[in-house]
Amino acid sequence: GEQVEQLPSILRVQEGSSASINCTYENSASNYFPWYKQEPGENPKLIIDIRSNMERKQTQGLIVLLDKKAKRFSLHITDTQPGDSAMYFCAASSSSGSWQLIFGSGTQLTVMP
Amino acid sequence: GGIITQTPKFLIGQEGQKLTLKCQQNFNHDTMYWYRQDSGKGLRLIYYSITENDLQKGDLSEGYDASREKKSSFSLTVTSAQKNEMAVFLCASSSRDTQYFGPGTRLLVL
Numbered sequence: 001g002e003q004v005e006q007l008p009s010i011l012r013v014q015e016g017s018s019a020s021i022n023c024t025y026e027n028s029a030s031n032y033f034p035w036y037k038q039e040p041g042e043n044p045k046l047i048i049d050i051r052s053n054m055e056r057k058q059t060q061g062l063i064v065l066l067d068k069k070a071k072r073f074s075l076h077i078t079d080t081q082p083g084d085s086a087m088y089f090c091a092a093s094s095s096s097g098s099w100q101l102i103f104g105s106g107t108q109l110t111v112m113p
Numbered sequence: 114g115g116i117i118t119q120t121p122k123f124l125i126g127q128e129g130q131k132l133t134l135k136c137q138q139n140f141n142h143d144t145m146y147w148y149r150q151d152s153g154k155g156l157r158l159i160y161y162s163i164t165e166n167d168l169q170k171g172d173l174s175e176g177y178d179a180s181r182e183k184k185s186s187f188s189l190t191v192t193s194a195q196k197n198e199m200a201v202f203l204c205a206s207s208s209r210d211t212q213y214f215g216p217g218t219r220l221l222v223l
Contacts, residue, residue: 001172006155032210032211034210034211034212036214042216043203043214043215043216043217044156044203044214045214046211046212046213049211087153089155089156093210099144099163099207099209099210099212100158100161100171101210101212103155103156103157104155105154105155106153106154106155108153
């Protein structure tokens, strides 16, 4: 089936620096790309998303970039804080429709004080 | 706003047992989903449903059944629990492409 590759799987950064997570997808028909943050023992929560009619979206210290030609999208967390430590998942809409999402395997981000 | 509730929160079963997990949403969303998440890993789709009484298989449907009894509820059955199985089952719902997740059911099979 369709896959979304997410890298890196583990990311450690110093507080105040930026963190970047990259995802690639297979199907050029994918048009919706959400990012979820999951803290230990909690459910995944949507933090930002981007649709295929945009190349860049920014909200509250989060930037998402989408390169449709390369079938690549990325999340950039600026000025990281210890509270940003969590598992992050990217996803891409599936070509099979019915609002299916294909999830990446996750990035465990640790922000060190 | 709305919420998604999943019951039970924790489920301990025996090998070979049939186990049922329930999910309710009050978003009035059409589509509901069941995912399995293994420790430290991504989400894999088991079943989804685009409307009441509809059922669609995901990549991981083998070993599971599901039922969309009404628009607001979607249940998942583990048909025969596997020994030492440990995973979190997440329910989600969406009106279009944005999915919202419930708190999860943590399964442990002894």
